[in-house]
């Protein structure tokens with residue numbers, strides 16, 4: 670698969686390297702072409718892929734990365750989303766678009782301004798919110814497994830084919846995709862991130878706040 674990444678920071682590096690290691694072709698993009706190219710070379714080396722070959726990482730402009738990807742990931746700071754997506758242009762229309770973004774801090778989450786909807790409106794893509802609940806270092810783990818249990822990654826989006834594509838990329842990390850519902854649920858993922866990050870900042874183990882499924886009460890199928 671060709672994966673275009675809008676971003677050349679930590680999330681682009683962590684996830685892009687994993688996908689290059691899994692054999693995908695990856696293109697990252699940032700505001701500074703030289704810095705992005707250096708990052709792409711480091712990612713290629715880290716992934717063990719020969720430079721320039723299929724499976725390696727290259728760098729391009731925002732527009733290049735948007736056009737390159739069969740799937741495009743938006744991995745920029747919230748402050749840059751509008752400018753970056755306006756510059757990236759129309760190439761994401763109708764494509765699966767992974768949204769990993771979060772508010773700039775746990776106290777900055779605004780339920781009236783869901784980032785996933787902003788990205789959907791600006792790209793015209795099939796947005797799937799994913800990967801926003803865990804710190805970048807988790808996405809560098811090969812694989813992210815805790816107490817013998819692979820990390821589960823909720824996906825929120827309206828297009829089932831886009832979710833399937835993103836689910837395969839989740840599986841490439843050694844994680845388990847979980848259907849989190851439609852794009853209208855994405856704001857709940859953004860809220861969850863703000864909530865648990867606030868707990869982690871306070872030194873609490875956020876994982877400990879939820880019981881296992883067997884103790885979660887009785888549930889009727891919808």
Ligand SMILES: NC(=O)c1ccc[n+]([C@@H]2O[C@H](COP(=O)([O-])OP(=O)(O)OC[C@H]3O[C@@H](n4cnc5c(N)ncnc54)[C@H](OP(=O)(O)O)[C@@H]3O)[C@@H](O)[C@H]2O)c1
Nearest residue numbers: 676677678679680699700701744745746749770771804805
């Ligand atoms: N870090 C985490 O643990 C983590 C976990 C989950 C989700 N996220 C979310 O993922 C997104 C990317 O995070 P990251 O950790 O990869 O961030 P980062 O390392 O700081 O990289 C940010 C990227 O955004 C680009 N950008 C474009 N416009 C920008 C602007 N106005 N201000 C700042 N950066 C701008 C940067 O471009 P340049 O390359 O030109 O600097 C860079 O490529 C964020 O929305 C974040 O909330 C992060």
